[in-house]
Amino acid sequence: MNADQWLHAFAAELHHDRVAPEDIRHVVAEAATHLRDGGGDPWTVFGPPDRYAAVIAESVGTRPAPRPGPVLLHAEGITKRYGRRTVLRDAGLTVRAGQIAAVIGANGCGKSTFLRICAGLASPDRGQVTLAGRLAYCPQQGGTADFLLPDEHFVLVGAGRGMTRSTARRAGRATARQLGWESADPVPARQLSGGTRQKLNLTLSTLNEPDILLLDEPYQGFDRGSYVNFWDQLLRLRDAGRAIVVVTHLLNQLDRVDLVLDLTPAVPGGRPCTG
Amino acid sequence: MTERRGQWLRGVLDLCVLGLLRDHESYGYQLAQSLDAAGIGPIQGGTLYPVLLRLERSGLITARWREGTGGPARKYYRITESGQAALGRGGPDWQAFATSVTAIVTGGVDG
Numbered sequence: 521m522n523a524d525q526w527l528h529a530f531a532a533e534l535h536h537d538r539v540a541p542e543d544i545r546h547v548v549a550e551a552a553t554h555l556r557d558g559g560g561d562p563w564t565v566f567g568p569p570d571r572y573a574a575v576i577a578e579s580v581g582t583r584p585a586p587r588p589g590p591v592l593l594h595a596e597g598i599t600k601r602y603g604r605r606t607v608l609r610d611a612g613l614t615v616r617a618g619q620i621a622a623v624i625g626a627n628g629c630g631k632s633t634f635l636r637i638c639a640g641l642a643s644p645d646r647g648q649v650t651l652a653g654r655l656a657y658c659p660q661q662g663g664t665a666d667f668l669l670p671d672e673h674f675v676l677v678g679a680g681r682g683m684t685r686s687t688a689r690r691a692g693r694a695t696a697r698q699l700g701w702e703s704a705d706p707v708p709a710r711q712l713s714g715g716t717r718q719k720l721n722l723t724l725s726t727l728n729e730p731d732i733l734l735l736d737e738p739y740q741g742f743d744r745g746s747y748v749n750f751w752d753q754l755l756r757l758r759d760a761g762r763a764i765v766v767v768t769h770l771l772n773q774l775d776r777v778d779l780v781l782d783l784t785p786a787v788p789g790g791r792p793c794t795g
Numbered sequence: 796m797t798e799r800r801g802q803w804l805r806g807v808l809d810l811c812v813l814g815l816l817r818d819h820e821s822y823g824y825q826l827a828q829s830l831d832a833a834g835i836g837p838i839q840g841g842t843l844y845p846v847l848l849r850l851e852r853s854g855l856i857t858a859r860w861r862e863g864t865g866g867p868a869r870k871y872y873r874i875t876e877s878g879q880a881a882l883g884r885g886g887p888d889w890q891a892f893a894t895s896v897t898a899i900v901t902g903g904v905d906g
Contacts, residue, residue, distance in 0.1 A: 546860075547844070550823060550870045554840045557824040566841040575841070579848035 523555050526562035526569055532748050533573035536755065536776065538582040547576055588778070589617030590652065592732050592763035593638060597647035600633055607633050608644070613781045615763040617731070620754060620776070623767045625783035631767045632660065634783060635734050638765065653731025653763075660736040660767075663721045666710035670696070670703040670720055674727060681728045688727070695723045698756075700749040715741030722750070726757065733757065735766040751776065800836060808846050809855075810889060811835065813874060813882040816856060820873040823847060847872060855881050 521529070527548055534544045555562055566572045593615040600608040607630040615621045623631050636642040638649050639657040664673060671689050678688025696703035701719045709717060722738050739750050755776070758764055766777070804811075815821060815829050826847075827838045850856045855878035860868050874882070 546870065547848075549868075550844065551840065553822075553867055553869055554824050554827075554844075556867065558827070558840070560840075565839050567839075572841055575845050576848065579845040580852060 521563070523552075523562050526566075527552055527555075528745075529569040529748070530562075530566070530573055532752055533570045534576060535752055537573050537577035539573075539577050539580060540583055543580045547580070588619050589761055591616050592652050593765065594650040595634075595638055595647065598634065598637055598644045598649070599646040600630065600637065600642070600644050608637075608783070609785075610647070611781070611783060612647075613638075613765070613779070615732075615765060615779065617761045617763050618758055619778040620758050620764045620766065621779035621781060622777040623765060623781045623783060624769065625785075627769070629783045629785055631783055632736050634781075635736050635765065635767055639734050651732060654728065655732045655734065656725040656728060656730035657734045658721050658725035658736060658738045660738075660740065663724065664709040664717055667708050669706050669708055670712075670723075671706070673709070673720060673724055674703075677724045677727050692723055692727055695726055695753075696720070698749065698753050699723065700746055713741065715743065715746060718742065719746070722753075726753075731762060733762055733764045735764065737767050737769070797836075804835065804838075804842075807889060808838070808842070809850055810882065810885045812843075812846060812850060812872075813855065813878055813885070816872055816874040817879070817882060820871045822869040822871050824869075826872075850878070854878075 530551065531544055531548045534547065535541075539547070551562075551566060555565065558565065562569075591614055593613070595614075596612040598608050598611040599606065611630070611634055613621060613623070613634075623634060625631055633642060635657070637644050638651075639655065640649070641657070665676075668676070670692065674688045674692025675685045678685075678691065683691065693703050696719060699719045699722060701716060701723075703720070703723070709720060712720065718738055718741055722735070725733060725735070725738075739747055742750060754764055754766065758778075811830060811833075812826060815826055821829070823840065823843055827840065827843055830836075830838045830843075847856070847858075851858050851872070854875060856872045856874055858870050858872050861871050862868050
């Protein structure tokens with residue numbers, strides 16, 4: 521990790537720790553000049569980015585978490601059977617504006633099904649979903665068109681909300697950049713790597729500024745840096761008042777989310793665990 | 796030994812910074828160099844900047860970004876009136892404390 525990478529990681533951690541953007545700019549710029557003046561290894565001079573960020577957050581203070589707003593997604597009593605197999609039993613979730621909910625559970629326990637039901641793409645056998653606001657859904661796979669360029673995707677999706685071509689392109693490229701991807705190159709989607717295609721997918725799902733964002737393990741194929749950018753982006757969207765539901769099997773991010781729905785099915789003889 | 800020095804320093808680094816800023820403004824890297832030159836030892840940025848931020852937040856110092864001569868913009872720190880007052884109280888406190896410690900420790904050395 522060179523100085524620039526360290527500074528980037530440090531900035532990301534400060535963001536996670538809810539340090540005000542203005543303070544982040546100053547603290548990172550100051551650390552950068554210090555490293556330029558002294559030429560030391562940032563790991564020796566400042567230590568690990570996360571630990572130093574925590575110390576800084578304590579020194580400058582942090583923004584209070586915005587109070588969650590109105591309920592934007594309410595799912596209750598969701599039950600879904602495929603043949604004789606019950607995939608979901610009485611699952612429920614309530615997400616407010618400014619909250620991130622993680623849907624977790626073992627493979628095959630209905631996480632994607634639950635999300636598709638929330639998106640209105642599948643219907644439950646019982647239960648109901650109430651939404652308030654515009655919805656975007658980012659599937660685990662697909663969602664991009666093989667022969668279109670990233671810019672053409674932006675224009676196509678942006679047109680759905682009456683964006684001009686140039687506005688859509690600009691918005692798409694800006695969002696892609698926040699995910700660490702320079703999307704202006706004219707490369708058709710089928711030639712993008714799996715991780716980059718997912719960035720395109722993510723960019724498209726936020727392009728129309730949805731109120732509710734449903735993401736089905738959208739980070740497959742991401743390297744570590746992209747993964748950090750992705751969570752940064754989620755926290756930004758949360759702070760902007762979006763309601764976000766993200767399916768995940770990676771539990772190390774759970775301390776950053778506001779709600780957890782565990783869909784792990786009942787153990788025989790044990791307590792049902794449907795959130 | 797280094798660990799003990801680190802512990803001592805933690806208690807007085809804010810006073811040392813105020814002392815260095817008493818007569819003229821300075822920036823982080825320069826302060827670190829001054830502390831080292833004064834014999835306190837090398838101070839890493841990770842130790843120094845949190846102290847500067849806390850002093851700034853409690854109003855004992857102020858900061859502003861300023862272009863250096865031909866160099867990049869740096870954040871210069873300057874002591875405030877309440878910083879001067881804090882130094883005026885803390886300095887003698889430290890002196891009294893250090894004198895007492897010296898008296899006891901010197902006895903140990905002699906014995």
